[in-house]
Amino acid sequence: MRKITKKPEVLAPAGTLEKLKMAIHYGADAVYIGGNAYGLRSRAGNFSFDEMREGVAFAKKHNAKVYVASNMVTHEEDAEGAGDFFRTLRDIGINAVIVSDPALIEICATEAPGLPIHLSTQASATNYETLNFWHQEGLERVVLAREVGMDEIKEIRQKTDVEIEAFIHGAMCISYSGRCVLSNHMSARDANRGGCSQSCRWKYDLFEMPESGEHESLLEGDPVEAFSMSAVDMSMIHHIPDLVENGVDSLKIEGRMKSIHYVSTVSNVYRQAVDAYCNDPDHYEFKQEWEDELWKVAQRELSTGFYYGIPSEDQQLFGKRRKIPAYVFIGQVLAYDEETKMATIQQRNHFGVGDEVEFYGPGFTHLRQTIDSLWDENDAPIDRAAHAMMIVKTKVNAPVKPFDMMRKKK
Incomplete structure (x- = not known):
């Protein structure tokens, strides 16, 4: 007989106040948002302090939590005002901040005591020693790097008491834990300070570069995205039992820039799957209608990322799509x-x-x-x-x- 020691939270993205309310209505136990500073989604509908107050009040009314992503990599000029920012979040009632830069972690811990800190996936936490280190520094939760496999999660859970958060659905960055400089070089937009132009999603060609004359493509015909650095999206809807049994405390959905259609649909699906398994694990059965529902909002093909091995060429986007949102x-x-x-x-x-x-x-x-x-x-x-x-x-x-x-x- 299977025994569930803890039911994980379903954590949904909320790029705007409308998306926050929609995610909670559709089953999210918690949402993560961005403020007007220190986040990695400068083009998302980031929240003002007044919007945060309204969002926190709404979440509390529905027994949900609100986290703020403050996970940028700071340069010397970026940390100015961070203490006031974190103190304001604490006083608003934000449940935790998600941070990757040790400088911001130190500022938050010393200048806004009482505000819980979660380590961002940008910090590349991939082993239990790292989780224990951050736990000793006072952090309550670590968002695992997306390169961590299921067997590694099992070992991490056995050797640490810190809460584990893991991505289970959404876009995958092609760079290690999202730390990329392609955008910096190609469009002068700093990916690690919120300005990523998603250069890895661009379409590329192969050209001959003569000393003079026109650049000519070396590809015959009309190739469709023959060269790409872009990964397919992640979906762990088939593997909720593995995530729960291996002690993942928070199941995180990617997509603060996605629509309310996406946020509501994906939150709804994972709410159903998590409840179905945790309420009766011995008689749990996967429902194909869950996956069918996810395809109604999918933007790319889906895979399990690094959870069950290194992704192959089949987990990269090139050529014609094998499935198209309908x-x-x-x-x-x-x-x-x-x-x-x-x-x-x-x-x-x-x-x-x-x-x-x-x-x-x-x-x-x-x-x-x-x-x-x-x-x-x-x-x-x-x-x-x-x-x-x-x-x-x-x-x-x-x-x-x-x-x-x-x-x-x-």
């Missing part, structure tokens, strides 16, 4: 009238009469139907919801709820 997010339910069976929807992408759509919601609820009528917010009949964020109404075949989402096949 769904587009088109709306969010704002209200539902039981008497008229009418749903009020905020449009997020074009749809109209005759479209086959799917509603989904927290708890893995699904409703598929064809849109046979539409009205605008003034109750005038229309054929299409063609304007961004417009409010429309339609009859639905079964009850829906606020925060339910709506999508259709591309």
Whole structure:
């Protein structure tokens, strides 16, 4: 008989306040966000202090936690004001900060006592000695490097008491623990200070470089991304039992720059899988519908990364994609009238009469139907919801709820 010693948290990305609320509604136990400084996603919708306060209040209401990623590599000028920043986070009620640079760790520990610190994956923690070192320095949790395998996690868990957080879904950086200088060289944007231009995702060709004349491609025909440094995405949905049994405390989903469609869908799926296993491990069965759901928001192919061995060429992106995402997010339910069976929807992408759509919601609820009528917010009949964020109404075949989402096949 299998015994679960601890149910891991599902940790979701939240690039904006809207995504924070959506992730929690769809089952996340915790979210991680970025502030306006010290993070690695300068182009994400980073949070102001006021937005953090609102996010923390919302999370507490739903028994969830909020962590702030402050995981940049600092140069001499970058640490100015860090003490005030961390003290403000502590006073707001942030549950922990995620840090990689020892300088920021020292500043946080000395100038904002009481604010828990988690070691970022950028710090490349790959062995139990490293985890024990940081535990002795006062850190509560370590986010493992994405190069760590499952057998290594098992040994780490046996030889340390520090909490373990591990990435289980999302994009994989091609560089060791994300420490890369390609972007610095190619676009003068510092990847380790929040400015990565994702040079590894660019398409490359092979050219002959004559001393004079035109550069000519050495590839015949019209190759599709023949040369790439880009990895496929990670998905551990098939391996929840391994993660739980080997003592991973927090299952981390990548993607602070992804859409609310992505955040809600992936949080929903992993919530179902974790609950199903932890509630009855002896009778747990993987459900194919979980993986099918993930493919509705996948941007790239999926693999298990380094968990079960070194990735092969099949875990790199080149040539034509072997699977292509099939769904587009088109709306969010704002209200539902039981008497008229009418749903009020905020449009997020074009749809109209005759479209086959799917509603989904927290708890893995699904409703598929064809849109046979539409009205605008003034109750005038229309054929299409063609304007961004417009409010429309339609009859639905079964009850829906606020925060339910709506999508259709591309």
